[in-house]
Amino acid sequence: MADVAPFPRRLTRASATSESPLARALLIALALAFLSVVLLLPLLAVFSEALRNGVAAWAAALIEPDALAAVRLTLIVAAFAVPLNLVFGVVAAWAIGKFEFKGKAFLITLIDLPFSVSPVISGLVYVLLFGSGSLLGPFLKSHGIEVLFAVPGIVLATVFVTFPFVARELIPLMQEQGTADEEAALSLGASGWQTFWHVTLPNIRWGLLYGVLLCNARAMGEFGAVSVVSGHIRGLTNTMPLHIEILYNEYNFAAAFAVASLLAALALVTLVLKTAIELRYAGQMAAVRGH
Amino acid sequence: MELSIRNVRKDFGATPALHEVSLDIRSGELIALLGPSGSGKTTLLRLIAGLEAPSAGTVFFGEDDASRRSVQERQVGFVFQHYALFRHMTVLENIGFGLSVRPRAQRPARAEIRRRAEELLDLVQLSGLGQRYPAQLSGGQRQRVALARALAIEPRVLLLDEPFGALDAQVRKDLRRWLREIHDRTGHTTVFVTHDQEEALELADRVVVMSQGRIEQVGTPDEVYDRPAVPFVHRFIGESSQVPVRIADGQLWLDDRALGLPASGSGEAVLFFRPHQVEVLSGCGGCLAGTVTGSRRLAGTRRLELELGGGRHRVEIDVPIEHPAATRSQISFRPRTWRVYPAAGDGSAATAATPAPEPEQTAIAPLALYSIR
Structure with a gap:
């Protein structure tokens, strides 16, 4: 460094951690450019591609019976998977965050398993469990219950893949909050259920909501695991992502992107919902976190 | 309400946190459990409250064997070091919580709960702050709310775990005097835990000095300061x-x-x-x-x-x-x-x-x- 910056210039910075205006502008521009290329452009491409042949063609692709069946199945799967994982996630996070027991570290690792394992393997696990060569599959089949290549299998695979979302969101929160609030409620005479309902649940509600929204987004969008267990029966076991893939493979791009745009819109609605809630309850959330 | 702790032992895994401890507390007394960290004082307090179960021994509230009762049934007012106020409830809701979770038959009417909460808010000198949330209060104010909440259930004993530990020196001194006044007015048998000998000597009727899971000496502030029973007490209290x-x-x-x-x-x-x-x-x-x-x-x-x-x-x-x-x-x-x-x-x-x-x-x-x- 031959040229030493004039001393007074350094003093114009607001604080030790702030950068010069030029550096700030550069960093912001870089971030925006990256976001546009990686996130915004693909999203726009989906919608522009979907509407390429006009709104009528777009709508026609959506109200086509197979497409409607795929939408319905996706919603059904989410309607099962999200509440189940809401309950399991809260229970798992409660156990890990509030109690000390042997094998806790192992349980945390286990909860992460669906994240660390490829979704295809998650699907294959269910094929092994419920396939015709397994012990369970033929037994259930003889009792008239189809799991594989039917709705139960798709729900199971989705539950498996989306399990960590709620639990992962809540575990650090519950660990940080500790058990003092619960102990206070119990010492004041509240029953276990009252304590959970009036104290624990309100303390975690924002984390819980966030986890549920993420879980829902993934449940509707899951491809790999569902693809393995679904069997791709049109109008019966195709979820939206699977339906999109089939249309795409048939070179039916307009229809594929039309359904894709609907799926993307569902995800966007989820995000908008989350942001709206954050804005609406910003003060309350700050109060809860800042305590 | 007298308390009688008889041969209470508590092990956490293989390590004993409390060795066979016995202690009698008279009705209306203000007692300090004083000791360095790891001396078992908080464990003893939590055993009295029922937040921990003893490995052996019994705790009597008067004639009543409290060790057979759950924490809810013991009806103790417990104040935590970090307040443990319910952050999503207003101050008044916090204070009224203990009354509002009672079974329907014993639960006062909503207006009555509110009146009681307002009354306690006056007692802890926070009138007018009932609609605030805990996050909007200072540390000292939060601890006062925590005490009001504990008093609301008409506790048989009042237990405080390092109640002023998280506060700065000046607030701590004010609250100390204030707690003494509240105690004198309400007359609750009160046990508080502290590692601050000055606090224990100034506030308590009797001081229980603890070390490594044992009670080293029980006595008035004068006794433990002027006539320490063992070298540890001499070293720990005063210089x-x-x-x-x-x-x-x-x-x-x-x-x-x-x-x-x-x-x-x-x-x-x-x-x-x-x-x-x-x-x-x-x-x-x-x-x-x-x-x-x-x-x-x-x-x-x-x-x-x-x-x-x-x-x-x-x-x-x-x-x-x-x-x-x-x-x-x-x-x-x-x-x-x-x-x-x-x-x-x-x-x-x-x-x-x-x-x-x-x-x-x-x-x-x-x-x-x-x-x-």
């Missing part, structure tokens, strides 16, 4: 200097120097005295003498660090600011008040001792207590 000594010929010796302090028995022992309870002598036949190695100003006095005898035992004494001794390099002094305890691991001195009959003291009585003025 202490200690010198290893020998008892022979009816007095104390350091090396081959007689200290001019009478004692009975014989053998190795440890002399304890407090830095401010000494008198500086101008040369002596029997006294403690040492080399000054350091001097520092301490509020109203000057504290000297000395090395005594061939063993260069470090002790501290206080001298008046203007005292000429402060500039000398050699100083002779004698404690005005002192205690002698048998040396650790040496039973001979203990057996030779004449234990002073002192009530309230649970541990071994010290060898001797003398005061010359």
